[in-house]
Amino acid sequence: SQPFSSFRHDSSQPVEIASDRLGVSQQAQTAEFIGNVEVLQGALTLRADQMLVSYDQGTGDIRQMVATGNVLLSSGTEAAEGQSADYNVETGFLEMQGDVLLTQGQSALSAQSMRINLNEGTGEFAGRVRTVFVPQSQ
Amino acid sequence: MARGPGYSRLVRYLKIVLPMAAVVLLSTIFLIDQDRIDFDESLLGELPEGLDFEEGVLSPRLAGELADGTPYSLRAEFAVPVLSGYRLRDVTARVERELDPVEMIAAEGVYSGDDKQLTLSGGVDLHTQSGAQLVTDSAVVGLNDRSLSLPSPLELTSPGAQLRANSLRTEQMPTGDDIIWFEGDVRLSIDPDRMAEETE
Numbered sequence: 001s002q003p004f005s006s007f008r009h010d011s012s013q014p015v016e017i018a019s020d021r022l023g024v025s026q027q028a029q030t031a032e033f034i035g036n037v038e039v040l041q042g043a044l045t046l047r048a049d050q051m052l053v054s055y056d057q058g059t060g061d062i063r064q065m066v067a068t069g070n071v072l073l074s075s076g077t078e079a080a081e082g083q084s085a086d087y088n089v090e091t092g093f094l095e096m097q098g099d100v101l102l103t104q105g106q107s108a109l110s111a112q113s114m115r116i117n118l119n120e121g122t123g124e125f126a127g128r129v130r131t132v133f134v135p136q137s138q
Numbered sequence: 139m140a141r142g143p144g145y146s147r148l149v150r151y152l153k154i155v156l157p158m159a160a161v162v163l164l165s166t167i168f169l170i171d172q173d174r175i176d177f178d179e180s181l182l183g184e185l186p187e188g189l190d191f192e193e194g195v196l197s198p199r200l201a202g203e204l205a206d207g208t209p210y211s212l213r214a215e216f217a218v219p220v221l222s223g224y225r226l227r228d229v230t231a232r233v234e235r236e237l238d239p240v241e242m243i244a245a246e247g248v249y250s251g252d253d254k255q256l257t258l259s260g261g262v263d264l265h266t267q268s269g270a271q272l273v274t275d276s277a278v279v280g281l282n283d284r285s286l287s288l289p290s291p292l293e294l295t296s297p298g299a300q301l302r303a304n305s306l307r308t309e310q311m312p313t314g315d316d317i318i319w320f321e322g323d324v325r326l327s328i329d330p331d332r333m334a335e336e337t338e
Binding site: 013014 | 301303311313314315316317319320321322323324325326327328329330331
C-alpha cells in the first residue's frame with residue numbers, strides 16, 4: 001500500500017497519554033509530558049522521551065505538540081522514527097526530523113526529514129532519500 | 139495527535155481544573171492566615187455548658203471574600219488549639235466561584251502557625267458543581283510559599299477526562315508562574331465524545 005496511508009487519525013477516538021511526569025504551566029499555556037511518553041489514539045501510537053503540548057491563549061484549543069527524543073509514530077502497519085516530531089494540530093501536518101526512517105513491512109525509506117498529513121494519510125520526504133528493500137524469503 | 143472539541147475541552151479542563159485544586163486548597167489556608175480562627179461570635183454563645191475554649195470549639199465557621207472578591211466559607215466539625223495552631227476535624231471549604239462553585243472536604247486538618255502550613259489528611263475530596271473532582275489522601279498547603287503538595291496517589295476526573303498520578307506538587311517559577319507537577323505513573327485518558335456530550 002501507499003507509504004504513509006495508514007497514518008490517519010480519528011480525533012473522535014479516546015486518547016490515552018502516559019508518562020513518568022507531567023508539568024502544567026498556567027502562564028506558558030503548556031503541558032509537558034516527560035519520560036517514557038506514550039500517546040495512544042485509535043490505531044496510532046506515538047512514543048517519545050518528552051512531549052510538549054501548547055495551546056492557544058484565548059480559545060484553549062491545542063495548537064501544537066512537539067515530541068523529542070526517540071520519537072516513534074506507528075500505525076500497526078507502518079512506523080516512522082526520528083529524533084523529533086512537530087505536530088501542528090490546525091493543519092494536521094506532522095513534521096519529523098533527524099535521521100527519519102519509515103518502515104512498511106519489509107521495506108524502509110530513510111531521509112533527513114519527512115512531513116505527514118495525518119488528516120489524509122499522505123506524506124513526503126525531504127533531503128536525500130534512500131530506499132531499502134529486504135527481499136522476501138523464497 | 140488529535141483535533142476537535144475533545145482536545146480543546148481537555149485543555150480547558152487542564153487550564154481550569156488542575157490549578158483549581160491549588161486555588162481552593164490555598165484559599166483554605168488563606169482563611170486561617172491570621173494565626174487564629176475568627177469564630178462566629180453567636181456560636182460562642184451556644185457552646186455547651188462547661189466547654190471552655192481550651193478544649194476546643196464546636197463547628198467553627200467563617201466566611202468572607204478572597205482577594206478577587208469570590209465569596210468563600212470554611213467550617214469544621216470541631217477545632218481545638220494545638221501547640222502553634224489548630225487541629226480541625228471534618229473540614230469543609232467552599233469557594234463560590236461564579237457558575238461553578240468548588241467544595242473541598244477533608245477528614246482532618248492541622249494548621250501550624252509556625253511554618254504557616256495546613257495539612258489535610260484522612261481523605262481529601264475536592265469537587266465542582268460541573269462534575270470535576272480531585273480525590274487524594276492528604277494535602278499539604280504552604281502559606282508562605284504558596285505551595286501545594288499532594289504526597290499520595292491522586293485522581294482527577296472531569297466529564298470525559300481522567301488523570302492519575304502518584305503525587306502532585308506546585309513549583310513557583312522566578313517569573314511568578316506556578317507549575318503543577320504530576321509525578322510518577324502519570325495516566326491521562328480522554329474520551330472526546332463524552333467530553334463533547336457533557337458540555338453541549
